[in-house]
Amino acid sequence: MTDIQTLMTDLGQRARAAGRLLSQVPGPVKDAALRAAAAAIRQAAPVIAAANAKDMAAGEAKGLTKALLDRLMLNDARIEAMAKGLEDIAALADPVGRVLAEWDRPNGLRIQRVSVPLGVIGIIYESRPNVTADAAALCLKSGNAAILRGGSESYNSSQAIMAALRQGIEAAGLPQNAVQMVPTTDRAAVGVLLTMTDYVDVIVPRGGKSLVARVNAESRIPLFQHLEGICHTYVDGAADVEMARKVVLNAKMRRTGVCGSTETLLVDKRFAALPVLVKDLLDAGCEVRGDAAAQAVDPRVIPAIDEDWRTEYLDSIISVKQVDGVQAAVEHVNRFGSQHTEAIITEDPAAAEAFLNGCDSAIVCWNASTQFADGGEFGMGAEIGISTGRMHARGPVGVEQLCTFKYKVLGSGQTRPG
């Protein structure tokens, strides 16, 4: 055994023990711990800011981009937002111990499906230090132990946040090891973490494509992962023109860098106002890459190539295609999409039903913006991410999705015949 392996095994064993204990803790105790952690974060704000200053200086010396430095940066408002986030999660309903279903059998057995924590959750993320607090809190609320592995750029900031969290958790009488940080920036630790099937039940990679790809390739542990968000908005022939204009513009342009932003606009050939939609986008500063129909609208439209239908721009760029009705739209979505979020704009319930049922995606919207693809907007309070996988958690992953279930079989001495 190398040192890293020993280190990680110890970490895993502590997490498993803490997770077993946490799974039995009543909701109010977990909530008290989250509020104590929020108080500890506020109290430690100067320490956290000082640690962050060290990371920022190192990041600048290393030549990190402005965008990365902005993600890394913590100020008073961001530290307060972290503390507030912990309190918001404390205010959510306890996801553990809910009877999800129950029924009786002819032999008198009563069977209950009851929600329980998943166990130990590993979170691998990049340079946003606030993920340390958010992810730890979501795990604690759902009765899971957390092992966090942040980016090396934010190591000092995350350490300082983690110290405050653990102090709060301990003050509430819960084990500090409910949340742990991998205590090394050695990349080999990630490789070990991804194979610790005895101690870790699910891994959540949070970051860009290369991080997710590495985790996906190496992990022996199930993942809640987010691949691409190639989201579509389809404007049906029976769409209300003003609604279509408003929703399309929001779906693409509200924020272009989020996973729920629309990347491809499909327009029914029966919808006469295609030119209005395209001009709205162009006028809003969006680059439009279109098929022949879209190109005919305006000279600013660039010809789309095949690659465009498969591209998540995450930018002020959209691909536009005219299609022959809702079935053609569904076929395009299922062929080129990433099963994330799609929307139809129509006044025709039959077309809406065909689209909502036909698109094989985690989230399908009728007369609403694809930008609603978000746990907060769904009313989940907070999310640890959006899953593009099909198993267990699909779409936003909130505290409810961080639980599994067990069956309780309640009898009066029944034996099985035969």
Next chain:
Amino acid sequence: MTDIQTLMTDLGQRARAAGRLLSQVPGPVKDAALRAAAAAIRQAAPVIAAANAKDMAAGEAKGLTKALLDRLMLNDARIEAMAKGLEDIAALADPVGRVLAEWDRPNGLRIQRVSVPLGVIGIIYESRPNVTADAAALCLKSGNAAILRGGSESYNSSQAIMAALRQGIEAAGLPQNAVQMVPTTDRAAVGVLLTMTDYVDVIVPRGGKSLVARVNAESRIPLFQHLEGICHTYVDGAADVEMARKVVLNAKMRRTGVCGSTETLLVDKRFAALPVLVKDLLDAGCEVRGDAAAQAVDPRVIPAIDEDWRTEYLDSIISVKQVDGVQAAVEHVNRFGSQHTEAIITEDPAAAEAFLNGCDSAIVCWNASTQFADGGEFGMGAEIGISTGRMHARGPVGVEQLCTFKYKVLGSGQTRPG
């Protein structure tokens, strides 16, 4: 690309296309297909029997054990049971399209979580030819396309069953490719199947430990897998003696080769009738490996070694240990068990609650035999297996567990602010 890769990719693409179609098929049409498949199986009984005779002859020549030959063997009764099984699955409620939850948001959006098929399911099994019909039917009922890979010993039998199934499915107007069999006994095909992440959504290995271990090691696709069933029955100090005797004997001896059979008996030191339990087991022909307390009961009791607490005997053998109360029992279960099925026998609700909540297992029983760990006994109608994993499906995997969900977001033109 090798030939096997091309062959498997074609298979996968056909499955994906069939799965997309199947996901939209109304329940009654799937049920009609299942009944037509049952009729086709009955009609093809002589053909299936002849194919099976070929497999049996080859198996005998190869020197298969009697147990394996018995698993392989099909007679009229077993063929009829397969057909009946298809009809039973047709009679289940449609698991697809159920609104699992729905709620409204302050902005007027209505959000529905709706069950949908998982997609394409790969089933890798050993020499039981009836799995071909059972697994295909469970997949079809839940709107999933199936790719089956049976053991080479049952290849001819499975082919004949598959031909009948596909004939029935086609007669009902559904695509034959809803169910497909890997058309080669080449083992390399399994390796390819396990990496076809674009075409297969979940893999179900059904078979012994070496099969499951291989699939686990190689698969890049999520699994519903069954590892061990090291199941415990704990007899609490407050147990009714006659109930304890009856349930313990059933839990161990009803069938010793099933995954829900009890392998370890834990007895509270406050329970005075330990000797009666041990003698019942010995008298029923069960070998007892015990700690000092159990050894003191009867000279036939063999000393248990550490390895016994971690062993799934699947035989008329039990390990017996005296423990100090319910917490000690829970600790033993969580330390040595396999998170499958455990039972407590007690008249004390507080002890029962501590045990049911404390044991981190898929199924926990109160005053009932661990042998109830079965989809049929749970009222699920049929199961494709029992999952010892924690994600998505835990415990019996029936048609409901072969579904995932999507979110439908129903609006009236909402856009997301900010």
